[in-house]
Amino acid sequence: MSTQIIGIIVDFSATTTEATTTNQAHVDQTNHRQSGKPGRNSTQLLTDLQRLATLQTTPIEHLLCHALIGYCFLLYYPGEMGPLFTGTLETLRDAFVEYNAQSEVVDRDCFIWMAMVIEASLQTSEMVRTKGVVLNDILDKYVEVRNWDRLESILRRFLWNDVLMQNWKACWATVMERRQST
Numbered sequence: 001m002s003t004q005i006i007g008i009i010v011d012f013s014a015t016t017t018e019a020t021t022t023n024q025a026h027v028d029q030t031n032h033r034q035s036g037k038p039g040r041n042s043t044q045l046l047t048d049l050q051r052l053a054t055l056q057t058t059p060i061e062h063l064l065c066h067a068l069i070g071y072c073f074l075l076y077y078p079g080e081m082g083p084l085f086t087g088t089l090e091t092l093r094d095a096f097v098e099y100n101a102q103s104e105v106v107d108r109d110c111f112i113w114m115a116m117v118i119e120a121s122l123q124t125s126e127m128v129r130t131k132g133v134v135l136n137d138i139l140d141k142y143v144e145v146r147n148w149d150r151l152e153s154i155l156r157r158f159l160w161n162d163v164l165m166q167n168w169k170a171c172w173a174t175v176m177e178r179r180q181s182t
Contacts, residue, residue, distance in 0.1 A: 009068070009159070045072050050088075059099050060106050066095035067114035070121030074164055079124070089125050092118045096134050112138055112145060113158040120164075120171045135175040148172060 119135040
């Protein structure tokens with residue numbers, strides 16, 4: 001994995017940990033962590049991830065960049081995403097669909113985490129019409145995703161905090177409800 005992606009994951013890990021330990025719902029968009037150590041601000045993280053997503057990376061790194069963009073949206077910009085972000089959100093969905101159709105899943109649990117992050121990001125926009133596509137796909141493929149407790153244990157292996165986990169549970173419940181009504 002590229003050193004740039006690892007550096008971004010380290011920054012996310014530190015800010016996620018701070019949000020959890022200080023009991024914050026979401027992370028402040030400043031460029032200094034509470035520890036006083038400088039880190040990337042939300043704009044820098046998004047810019048770095050968008051640049052990395054355009055480079056020649058492996059398919060899993062490409063999808064990971066897009067999932068981390070979604071994670072950045074959820075972590076730094078809570079609430080509904082406006083029309084300005086619709087194109088970016090649709091790119092997240094398209095990256096998942098493309099990877100899922102063409103690539104062998106390298107790490108099933110990581111793939112499930114990326115799918116949940118992308119789906120939760122899509123759920124934040126009224127403009128994106130294809131909500132549920134990503135999560136429906138992994139619900140069809142992986143039985144463990146149909147049970148929240150099992151899914152939650154998978155998600156907790158990666159970047160998360162309590163507020164995001166509640167958001168993901170609500171997202172999962174919405175998709176499960178739609179599936180049961182059809």
